[in-house]
Amino acid sequence: MSLTELRPAARQPAPPPPPGQAKHWLYRFDTKTIPYIFISPFFILFAIFGVFPLIFNGIVALRNWRLDDPTLTGWAGFANFSRLLSDEDFWNALGNTFGIFILSTVPQLLIALIIANLLNRKLRGNTYWRIGILLPYLTPVVASTLVFAIFFARDNGLANWFLSLVGFGQEAPLDWRAQKWSAWIAIAAMVNWKWIGYNALLYLSAMQAIPRDVYEAAAVDGASPWRQLWKITVPMIQPVVVFTVILSTIGGLQLFNEPMMFDENPQSADGGSAHQFQTIAQLIYKVGWKDLDLGYAAAMSWALFLIILIVAGINTLLTKRIGGDR
Amino acid sequence: MRRTVRAAVAGAAASLLIAGCSGQSLEGNDDKSSATGGQTTLKVAFWGDMGLDALKAKYEKEHPNVKIVLNTGEFNAQHEDLQKKLVAGSGAPDISAVDEGFIVQFRNQGDKFVNLLDKGGADFQSKYLDWKWKASMSADGKQIGLGTDVGGLAMCYRSDLFEKAGLPKDRDAVSKLWPSWDKFIEVGKQYTKATGKKFVDSGTNMFNPVLAQQPVGFYNDQEQLVMDGGPKVAFDVSMKTIDAGISANLVSFQANWNTGFKKDQFAALACPAWMLGHIQETAPDQKGKWDIAAIPGGGGNWGGSWWTIPSQGKNIDAAADFVKWMVQPEQQIEVFKTVGNLPSQPALYKDPAVLDYKKEFMSNAPTGQIFAATAENLKPQYLGKKNGPTRVAVENVIRRVQQGGLKSDAAWAEAVKQAEKVAKTGKS
Numbered sequence: 001m002s003l004t005e006l007r008p009a010a011r012q013p014a015p016p017p018p019p020g021q022a023k024h025w026l027y028r029f030d031t032k033t034i035p036y037i038f039i040s041p042f043f044i045l046f047a048i049f050g051v052f053p054l055i056f057n058g059i060v061a062l063r064n065w066r067l068d069d070p071t072l073t074g075w076a077g078f079a080n081f082s083r084l085l086s087d088e089d090f091w092n093a094l095g096n097t098f099g100i101f102i103l104s105t106v107p108q109l110l111i112a113l114i115i116a117n118l119l120n121r122k123l124r125g126n127t128y129w130r131i132g133i134l135l136p137y138l139t140p141v142v143a144s145t146l147v148f149a150i151f152f153a154r155d156n157g158l159a160n161w162f163l164s165l166v167g168f169g170q171e172a173p174l175d176w177r178a179q180k181w182s183a184w185i186a187i188a189a190m191v192n193w194k195w196i197g198y199n200a201l202l203y204l205s206a207m208q209a210i211p212r213d214v215y216e217a218a219a220v221d222g223a224s225p226w227r228q229l230w231k232i233t234v235p236m237i238q239p240v241v242v243f244t245v246i247l248s249t250i251g252g253l254q255l256f257n258e259p260m261m262f263d264e265n266p267q268s269a270d271g272g273s274a275h276q277f278q279t280i281a282q283l284i285y286k287v288g289w290k291d292l293d294l295g296y297a298a299a300m301s302w303a304l305f306l307i308i309l310i311v312a313g314i315n316t317l318l319t320k321r322i323g324g325d326r
Numbered sequence: 327m328r329r330t331v332r333a334a335v336a337g338a339a340a341s342l343l344i345a346g347c348s349g350q351s352l353e354g355n356d357d358k359s360s361a362t363g364g365q366t367t368l369k370v371a372f373w374g375d376m377g378l379d380a381l382k383a384k385y386e387k388e389h390p391n392v393k394i395v396l397n398t399g400e401f402n403a404q405h406e407d408l409q410k411k412l413v414a415g416s417g418a419p420d421i422s423a424v425d426e427g428f429i430v431q432f433r434n435q436g437d438k439f440v441n442l443l444d445k446g447g448a449d450f451q452s453k454y455l456d457w458k459w460k461a462s463m464s465a466d467g468k469q470i471g472l473g474t475d476v477g478g479l480a481m482c483y484r485s486d487l488f489e490k491a492g493l494p495k496d497r498d499a500v501s502k503l504w505p506s507w508d509k510f511i512e513v514g515k516q517y518t519k520a521t522g523k524k525f526v527d528s529g530t531n532m533f534n535p536v537l538a539q540q541p542v543g544f545y546n547d548q549e550q551l552v553m554d555g556g557p558k559v560a561f562d563v564s565m566k567t568i569d570a571g572i573s574a575n576l577v578s579f580q581a582n583w584n585t586g587f588k589k590d591q592f593a594a595l596a597c598p599a600w601m602l603g604h605i606q607e608t609a610p611d612q613k614g615k616w617d618i619a620a621i622p623g624g625g626g627n628w629g630g631s632w633w634t635i636p637s638q639g640k641n642i643d644a645a646a647d648f649v650k651w652m653v654q655p656e657q658q659i660e661v662f663k664t665v666g667n668l669p670s671q672p673a674l675y676k677d678p679a680v681l682d683y684k685k686e687f688m689s690n691a692p693t694g695q696i697f698a699a700t701a702e703n704l705k706p707q708y709l710g711k712k713n714g715p716t717r718v719a720v721e722n723v724i725r726r727v728q729q730g731g732l733k734s735d736a737a738w739a740e741a742v743k744q745a746e747k748v749a750k751t752g753k754s
Contacts, residue, residue, distance in 0.1 A: 067409060067410060067413045068409065068431070070413055149581075150581070153582060154582070155582060155585070155586075155589075155591070156585065156589070175729050175730070177729070178730060178731055179731070264577040264580050264581075264582065265577055265579075265580055267400055267401075267402050267403060268402075268718055268722075270718070270722060273722040273723070273725035273726045273729060273731070274722065274726050274731055274732075289406065289410075290406065290715075291715070291751060292406075292409065292410075293751070
């Protein structure tokens with residue numbers, strides 16, 4: 001208290017002189033409005049490219065809008081949505097999307113975790129490995145999918161050549177696109193290939209924040225590396241795990257490029273001769289831009305949006321229970 | 327947040343890609359400067375190779391103030407793109423090729439195209455095959471396009487592979503082998519037995535030519551789906567082919583099909599005139615190994631196009647001049663010689679340049695004579711508004727049989743179901 005009293009009053013900065021009317025306005029503008037202007041570009045862009053399409057899409061979903069028959073227009077109410085419920089193509093696509101999603105997300109995150117754990121040790125050529133696993137992520141998805149489409153070709157495909165080495169498909173080579181299970185595996189392989197490295201790096205960065213002594217203590221207590229991974233590492237990087245699970249959910253449910261280019265006739269957007277691997281995103285594209293039925297496609301987009309919200313919510317809850325309660 | 331970045335990067339990459347694909351189509355009419363400095367730019371959209379490169383150079387030389395931009399793309403994509411731009415009211419090319427499979431769809435929107443009768447097109451009526459002229463007329467009598475080529479229909483075969491299999495090599499002898507499709511399948515069985523290789527590329531490429539020979543296709547002229555007529559006949563032939571084990575079960579016009587050419591995976595292919603250009607481009611080293619015989623069941627037409635001018639264009643008159651120039655005999659013959667597309671003006675079939683022409687690539691087969699004979703005696707089929715999507719749906723069922731996912735005796739019911747589904751959409 002006494003110290004403050006000792007401070008000479010004259011050294012305090014003089015309060016700014018009361019501004020004139022115009023200056024006062026400028027001052028207020030500078031402190032109150034300018035910050036908003038500075039951050040506005042994001043919100044303006046977001047409004048144009050984020051909010052507006054979302055709302056517009058919602059409006060279109062309630063209307064009839066056919067490009068091939070411009071006379072068919074006007075409000076449709078919820079007709080597009082009720083049509084969804086009885087559309088077997090939609091349910092088939094939903095099943096495919098979830099099938100591929102599970103086949104890709106679960107192994108993807110597990111392998112990423114294990115790779116991150118391996119990279120977290122003292123290795124020779126650390127940077128080399130870390131950049132190496134990120135390379136698939138840097139490859140343009142169209143390019144890599146084209147290569148995979150050839151890899152999984154029925155005749156002269158590399159995958160079938162490997163299978164033939166171990167004695168499968170000698171008399172009739174496996175047609176990867178013919179059956180749901182084989183097509184799903186092929187597409188999931190493309191997704192896994194691309195995203196494992198990316199997720200591994202995310203996990204790795206979180207792991208490096210875990211103090212070493214925790215592991216040392218565990219090792220002294222006799223915990224095996226595997227046990228350390230599940231009892232120490234995973235609970236301690238749990239926020240990142242939640243993050244990757246949500247992202248994989250969003251990405252997995254919107255899967256488009258891979259099934260599109262995996263098809264032998266990509267132009268048709270059919271996802272195989274019997275829609276074996278047609279995903280929802282692909283079906284939306286087909287309904288909108290092949291069948292030219294924009295209203296119905298918009299309704300599907302909204303349905304997909306809701307499904308993603310629900311699934312991402314469920315996954316978050318599930319993931320939060322990993323370690324969180326322990 | 328990293329996801330946002332990665333989404334943004336992906337988005338940017340995608341838009342680059344899209345811009346790369348459609349860059350040319352964007353600059354066409356949106357570019358108001360297309361007439362600046364006395365220069366007129368004409369955007370021409372088509373698919374594959376229609377032999378326009380040489381024509382473009384020639385026309386630009388004769389008309390220094392006209393610049394022609396060629397935009398070739400994928401067959402279905404070009405038609406879909408045109409449809410979207412017509413509805414949008416801008417962005418369409420100055421000139422667009424339209425195939426017979428889509429001509430009904432577009433002639434029903436006759437007001438969106440320049441009526442070529444107003445641009446001196448009426449002079450051409452007498453020159454065209456009658457059905458070709460009528461096919462591009464709208465219901466209220468507007469002519470939306472001038473015909474360029476017709477498909478005709480013949481059977482291309484690998485004479486070298488035929489010889490190895492102990493079959494005749496000469497085109498007349500080969501034609502005699504297969505008066506009917508059943509006989510054709512028999513020959514296929516012989517071939518497969520002798521060589522262990524497949525005979526035809528796919529069940530769908532049996533379905534399409536047989537369907538093209540039927541008096542009525544998927545739809546009758548009242549736009550009703552009639553699966554029990556022509557489609558049933560064609561479907562049965564394709565099922566027999568697959569069951570006989572002579573089909574390589576490839577998907578036409580896709581990468582594996584092109585590989586199939588190079589790897590001798592099939593020895594016969596139903597070919598309209600425009601297919602010659604495709605074979606030549608895909609397997610240039612098979613020069614002299616292909617030949618052309620008659621198609622089983624005699625005659626038929628598959629494909630063929632028109633040049634249309636969307637009325638939203640800024641340079642309608644210049645476009646009309648170019649189209650009228652392109653369909654002149656001289657140019658039509660040049661296209662015929664470079665890519666093989668058969669003109670749709672019967673007078674040219676008598677022209678020595680077509681009549682005596684021998685295609686070197688196809689073992690010097692007289693392609694002009696062969697295809698002209700099939701096109702001239704043709705009873706054209708009405709192709710409904712939904713012909714394209716219906717064909718895709720039925721082809722998918724055939725592919726399922728090829729892949730083993732569907733038994734051939736259950737396939738017809740499924741094909742009818744899928745076709746009806748397509749026919750129903752949009753009418754609700």
